[in-house]
Amino acid sequence: MRSLWAMFLILFCFAQKSKAQEIYSGRYKAVFATAPKKVPTSKTPDGPLAGNGDIGLTLGGSPDKLLFYLGKNDFWRAYPVYPGGGIALPGWLEVHISALKGANYYAEQIQDRALIAGKFTKDDLTVILNSWVSATTNTVIAEFTANKAFTMNLALNATEGNTSVNTKGINGDVIWVTRSFENTPLLEWPSHVAIALKVLGGKVEKDGTLNMKANQKLTLSVTMYTNCDKNDWKEKTIQEAQSTTQNSIAAIKKEHEGWWKDFWSRSNVQIGDSLIEKYYYASQYLFGSTSRGNKFAPGIWGPFITRDSSSWGGDYHLNYNYQAPYWAAYSSNYIDQTANFDQPLLDYMEKGKQHAQELLHIKGIYYPVGIGPKGLVTTRWPLTPDEMEKRYATKENTIDGGYKFLGQKINAVFSVGNMLMRFYSTYDTAYAQKVYPYMLECADFWEDYLKFENGRYVIYMDHYGEVMPNLKNKGKWRDQLGDFNSTLSVGLVKMLFKGIIDVSSFLKVDPERVDKWQHIVKHISDFTVGEVDGKLSLKEVEKSPSVRHSRISGLARVSIHGLILPGGVCGPKTDSAFNQILLSDVSRWKERMNAPGEWANTLGNGIETCFPAAVRVGYDSDEIIKQLKDRIALQSLPNLWITADGGGTETLAAVPLTINEMMMQSYEQVIRIFPNWNKAKDASFEQLRAYGAFLVSSRLKNGKIEYVKLVSEAGRPCSIDNPWLGKKVQLIRNGQKVEVLAGKTFTFDTKRGEQLELTII
Known part of the structure; x- marks a missing residue:
């Protein structure tokens, strides 16, 4: 009987997956009628994208000079200051086809197959490109065919500069280049990458020239490894490139297509709105291309790096940018894609303890605003007073021990929200055991840092916004220090202690500490409200020296982080009366708009926060979708990446999470079906x-x-x-x-x- 039931479950799951794949069926793709304009860039590129969660391929250039930019999530210049430190560009492949100068440009980002397809036409010459990043190996493939003979010239480049050491060579029929960062002051660990090119179906001359025949298939196979992949990173790259054949490419292509078929089978939605579905699936594709659970976590721009010194060093920005890309993955059933999230946080724990002890003289962990992998800090202040003055209008480069905390104590606890999302979504014992020590250090910190006054726990000097010197305030930034009971802080701390009670109970550890944690949850300060035009409205901070944060401005992006995402401590089920205040605040977002697309003020940051939060509090779903369409129309790229001025990968959660929350909610362990849907x-x-x-x-x-x-x-x-x-x-x-x-x-x-x-x- 058990075997029959097991067979039934297998058949049921297979039917569900097949149906999901059939529903998606490749309807939605990105189309490019002109060559990319934002490649290279320090932010999100606008060209066709493909990736395997480790290697990212960005197609740039024009038909006569196609540029295949090769990014990698684990290739960093491990230097503690940006610009200069942060994720780095390994290199790129150039494909010159002089006969296509001035040609028509057409490309597609075909997301169900994770394929970039190009068609470039000049007079009677048409060149076809199919390119993809293997989902299961460190290989990038570009296949070319044409209807008539033409000449191609190839150049493989490793990025130079920024203290890197570069080498290049030819081993038989393999062209290779390397880039390394090592042996420079303040570099925390060495980074090495090798890129190797093998050409199949044609012969490359010494000058890089290839003469192509009509209808001939030419395959360019690029292999990449870093020293984080393999100790023998260079040898492995060259050897694997040398062993590449058309048969081996066919095998990895089959694996690649199988991986993506399984990816699309994990979940699906249908809402009868082709535009929103298009961006829903595009965002899932881009996240799937950006993150793999067994690889390095993606930074602000993922692996789609097209130049060194990308904005904010492409680092792990801990006051929401790092956490937000994952928020839709939990409900979308992409749990394995999130397994890389925790490691950078765990790796920084010893330094976090030092910061708490040396700077605040308390227990627990205290994190700066930006870190990288392997215990790297990316956010030191500029190291010289002169550079500090040039960039921040003050020579003082020893603020908070020389690290950018920016007046915020919440950078470590912010990430507990993601840990709890995964824990509640899986009840995986091994995962709970992995992250519990981190949560416990956060609890130690806040038990020490909280003050119990007049029957409630209060929070001093943890700031709603970033407080720092800059060119505008001319070094007078300390006048803005002094926030008391920020909604962000109160919400995230309440989330922490509610969550650690659940995890410790699940693991059956630390029962003697639960009474204290419950006392904090019960007695932490209420969120502050005031009255505007006769209606109650949320106040960002109970008290603040900042004029901006002292006023009653209603629910906004930063407050949402503490209350709803990732906080999860508010909603109709939690406190219906308070939720009505939040709902009223959301209803006033329209009053502040100057033009379509500006709803919730998300052009700078917050599209992934404000839209799903509006769903959670119960705002009209039709109006949310209308505003979401306007926002997409106002600021998105041809590759279907919805952009924000202040960040990159975090926007990938916006549409999937908004729609998932409309279809189903389960915060506080109660499942709700179509809770906010017409x-x-x-x-x-x-x-x-x-x-x-x-x-x-x-x-x-x-x-x-x-x-x-x-x-x-x-x-x-x-x-x-x-x-x-x-x-x-x-x-x-x-x-x-x-x-x-x-x-x-x-x-x-x-x-x-x-x-x-x-x-x-």
Whole structure:
């Protein structure tokens, strides 16, 4: 019987995956009618993109000079100051085709197959390009064919400068280059990368020239390894390139297509809106291209680096930029893509303890605003007083021990939000054990830092916004220090202690500390509200010397971080009265607009925060989607990357998380089906991941929810709001009707691997 049920589950999952793939079916792709204009760039490039979560390929240039920029998430100049430090560009491949000068440019970013396809035409010559980054190996492929003979010239380049050491050579039929950072002052660890090119289907002359025949297929295979991949990084790169054949390429292409087919089968949504679905799936593709769980975590620009010294060093910015790209991955069932998130935070713990002890004289961990991998700090102040004065209008380069904390104590605890999202989504014991020490250090810090006054815990000197010297304030920045009970701080600290109670209980550790943590949760300060035009509204900070943060300005991006994302301590289920205040604040966002696309003030930052938060508090879903479309139209790129002035990869969560929250919510362990969706509009979703480790599917058609299906991964109790309020519901376990449920919310036990279904009676 067990074997039959196991077979049923396999067939069920296969059917679900096949259906999801069929639904996606490659409808949505990015189309480029002109050559990229923002390649190279210090921010997000606008060219066609492909990646495997480690290597990123950005196509730049024009038809007569195609430029294949090769980024890698683990290639950093491990220097503590930017510009200069941060993620670095390994190099690029140039393909010169002089006969295509002035040619028509056409390219597609085909996302279901993770393929860049190009077609370049000049008079009677047409050159076809198919390029992809292997999902499973360190290989980039570019295939060329043409309808008539032409000449191509190749050049493989390693980026030079910024203290790097470069070498190049030819081993047989393999051309290779290397780039290294080593043996320079303040460099925390050496970085090396090798890039090797092998040409299949044609002979390269010594000057890089290739003579192509009509209808001949030419394959350029590029192999890349760093010293983070392999100790013998250079030898491995060259050897693997030498062993490349058309058969081996065919094999890795099959693996590549299988990987992406599985990726698209993890979950899907249908909402009957082609524009939003297009950006939903594009954002998932770009995140899948950017992050792999077993590789280095992506920074602000992911692996799509097209020059050295990218903005903010392309680092891990800890006051939201680093965390936000992952927020949609949990509910989208891309858990394995998030496994790289924690390692940089764990690697910095010893330094974080030193900062807390030396700078604040307390326990726990205290993190600056920006770090990198392997314990790297990226955000030291400029090392010389003169450079400090040039950039920040003060010679004082020893602020906070020379590190940029920018008046904020929340940089370490901010990341606990992601840890809790993954924990609640999986109830994975090994994962909980991995991150619990980090959470415990955060708890140690805040137990020490909080003050208990007049029956409540209060927070001094943790600032709502970044406070720092700059050219505008002429060094008078200290006048802005003094925030008391920032909504950001209060929310994230409450999140921490609620969460660590759950994790410690799950792991059955530190029971003697739970009373203290519960006391903090119960007695931490309330969020501050005031009155505007006769209506209650959120105040950013209870007290602040900053005029900007002293006024009552309502719910905004930074407050949302503490309250809703990643805080998760507010919402209709948590406190309906307070939620009405937040909902009222969201309703006033329209009043502050000067033009379409400016809703929620997200052009600088916050599209991934404000839109899903508006869903969570219950703002009208049709209006949210309208405003989201306007925002996309105002600021997005041809490769379907929605951009923000203040960052890059974090925007990839915006559309998926907004739609996922409309389809299903599960904060505070209660599943809600279509909680904020116009029931007159047909919609469906499959295998969205809910807290409690449930995979949930449902369909809304003709105004009625047809079913709710769940798979229980961890065998935990399931609480779910009645999707058919006021009606009795049939619970089906593994295909068998077992009990009738009634009421506003149901709670029932489940078993690991159990398939459940709810239908209206």
